[in-house]
Amino acid sequence: MTAVRNWFRLTVGGLPRAFWHLWVVTLINRLGSFVLIYLTIYLSVVRDLEPGTIGLLLSAQGAGAIAGTQFAGVLTDRWSRRKTLMLSNFAASVVLLALAFAEQVWAMGVMLVLLGAALNMARPAFSAMITDIIRPADRVRAFTLNYWAINLGFAGAALLAGLVAGLDFHLIFFVNAAALAATGLLVLLKVPETRPVVVAADPAAAPVRVGRVLVRDRVFLSFIGLTFLPAFLMISLETLLPLQVTGSGLTEQQYSYIIATNGVIIVAGQLFIPRLVEGRRRSRVLALSCLFWAAGVGFVGVADTVAVFMLTVLIWTIGEMLQTPANSATIADLAPPTMRGRYQAAYSLAFQVSGLVAPVLGGLGMQYLGRWWWAVAAGVGVVAAIGNLVAEPARERRLAAVYAAEARAAKETQAAQDDSATAPEPVAPADRRRDDTGELAAVR
Template structure:
């Protein structure tokens, strides 16, 4: 009984007290990820089912990333100006339509155009989703909220990876149809259950609302851009698991269902372990956690150079997944704390842009390195990037934390405070301040 009470207490500590809007967003994430079939098997679909070369497949995946780069930038602007909810719904409905179009596309140019537009719509949702999460979850609860959402992402991913492997052996078109259906279901949940969370007229230094030249402000924020650059390096390594890893496993004679089962271990480990990560890293230096995560991820991908059988590939996936589990919550809370309230959509968009740039270049660079220098060079290069990232996190961490502390301080402009009319009888008392004005 004591063990049961302990589990119940842990469960309440992990999930209790979060707002209803968070849980609707969480449910939408789970539904969407349960059907995220296409991105997992697109490289295999293009090379084995459609007969495209590795270079052509890399080009299509790169266009997906290029479309995502445009989408996440536009999505960030729309999130701040138009609103979180309309941006999310439009992005999901557009992505569902383009998912079906890509499934029925046959010529290379049509497949390339479909991938470009799908990337645009699918990734336009990211800034709105991230901003809405920050809007509704108090700062004290964000670490566990982001961990719970990441848990849902990977529960869906683990299930989708296994199911997609078997669905692909029946008919590849089924992957696109199911993915489109779950994307529409997510849009429906948001439409029915989620209210707009954007705050109008957020007070800030110099005025209210979204400032003019907001994007220029971000582009001169060297602390934040340094963090984004490190995420770009991480994403270049991480995304090899959906571009070059399936090709490497295929050359070793392993089937699509084997790849699906191996890569599903990523989601399975996160599902069983991610909810314990917040307690493990709480109170620890985020720069140290991110440095350790970079080393672990680099080691995992580096060992892929020596893999040739399913169990060895599975081992490498388990290792780099541990690094992913450590980095994700710290990344999410840092983005939230480094984003001014009135520009959350844009800051989320710029961070997501690093993923899209990686999505556009990772398959091309991976294919080029693999073609020119070989499979071993590709994976050992990933290990080297992990070491560079670890050192950079240790060096840049203190500046990030100072910026986060500075942004937590509320800024109130006297010019924006409206004083109600004072009755004449009390005018003399009202004009004598009860407390001295604090120095600024």
Template structure:
């Protein structure tokens, strides 16, 4: 075990572990995003349709925030983005718990999503900055592990807090965000590469998103990532499938718990399995496994069978996530890591909205079997897309790793 842990977590810089701790703390107290819908319907007694709109505003704010945060991280630094995002989100979360006006709730929820989004690209960019190329895969995997541990514990704690006093959801979440900001302020130095390291800015790079949005290789990768996450996010239709098979809706909890349990227990073993393989091929294989899991869901008719299908597509998710994160880092120019992380996050933001929406529309019109088979087909298309895009990504990564030419030394003045 000692040897395994050295290979999994050993040798990483101290700054990374402060970031990892900040991630864990942040996710342990991330109650608002988890229980916002329950709070609005059960505590504030708003209509479910209003709750759906408000949750959508949180996602929209997060998408906008990641773009803004990426620009801030590259132009003014990682620390300003992380500190401003977390402190502003803390103030907003506290205010959200103290208001009952529907317009104020909607505006504050949008702002909360935006401020949380501002901090995320800078956070990931800092990990990439401080961890060497060889260790990025396991570092990003460890960070993903912390996210899932925090989410799993937060989901349980949020249920306790909302029964004790719903306002505690917001107060404790705000305190945790301030604690995250304090840890970053004290222990995490600015890591944005200096201009002399990355070389002079290209004329086209004015600090905005234009360079990223013209990068077809990266945009294709982001789109394919969004589509495979759409498949995973559509799993919210599992309760409908369970009820259609005569199973209680309460069975959804134990079934979907397989996902979190597998990630928390098994994610640390993944980096050693995939590190030596081509990233694009690993992602393609993961998409095939995810597709197989959803194809099997179309056949499931018992709780154990459904749990088995979740196990299959979760295995695909575990293979995909670290490879995706490492490939994002590989494809990001040093001077633009924040912006690339911000644009990459749009793929997941799109999936968070489109997955449940498409899942609901397809299930309502054609039934859940059509949904699961459609998701399986989409996953296979994503696998094919990653295989076809692999050579272009390899060429781009090789080009980015070529060191910039040293500035020419001035000729001595003639005597």
């Protein structure tokens, strides 16, 4: 029992209250995310759309996601983290209600563009807020806990959405909209603004161009490129694994059991990851995660039973569990404090672009290469692992410099607080009154 208490304390202890408010925001948001789970089925069953039309509508949502993320990156840095997060949730809530009543394809397309933009506006703001309030040593742990909340919420949403959709498909929109409004209200009431106070720049100094800073940041750009490769594998699995499973003679219901393995493993095991990787270089953790991705994806090509497919899911899920918190913490550390929103937005592009590229290349690969496509995909994971090891020296030097600078800033802040606490109280001037002659005299 003592060991369990110690593990629990080391896993969740020592994090600020603001983080737990954000954690609850994540959990409620994901518990109510019914529409994303059932959107394809809704468009097919309720709206009776063809697969090609559905694909175009989902691509429209992806285009909106790219635009919304980049716009939110600017808002997060220049306006407010907190207000951007509230705007995202409240706007998405309204758009979902409008989407529920959209009947024409063009109207659904417009609503899905707006929905993709509104939902993804939260990403840069949310990640920047966690980075602002969590010290570097605890960031992997914090992002792990947040990722666990995401998967716990999605697991609950999958169960609840099925029950709600069985009553009336339109209810999934109403419940999802209510959850988004509730999270926006929770941010309004409980989450403080975390955006760093920017010291006024010297008017004579040249303005800082964030785009130029990003383009010249080679360590950051290499990290984004290496993030794109496992993201490509992730999207390939999301879009093509159902085809591989059904093409092997298995049913859609058996596929649901197979893919459910992913959520079960993450919910059961994600909280153990921080202790396993504590003190290890993140570049090596990321390289190891890419090898798990490669192995899991590669074995998909030879799987033909439910048990073997579940084994492949187990393997690549371990890669996912290692990668996600390490990635989030690394990008948080690489981003300058005043540019965290835009760095997070640029980081999100790795996943959003892979969402556009992977289905096309993967579909063509499966069409012309068959099962051998998965061997090619495994090679992508191996390349990503090697790339992380090659990038390790420059990345670790950059991170070491960031940690040293943050430690110096913390010491200077503490020293200033100590000086103000020990400074002698100023001597108040003697009280004075006028004497009978009208002259000022000290009151003794």
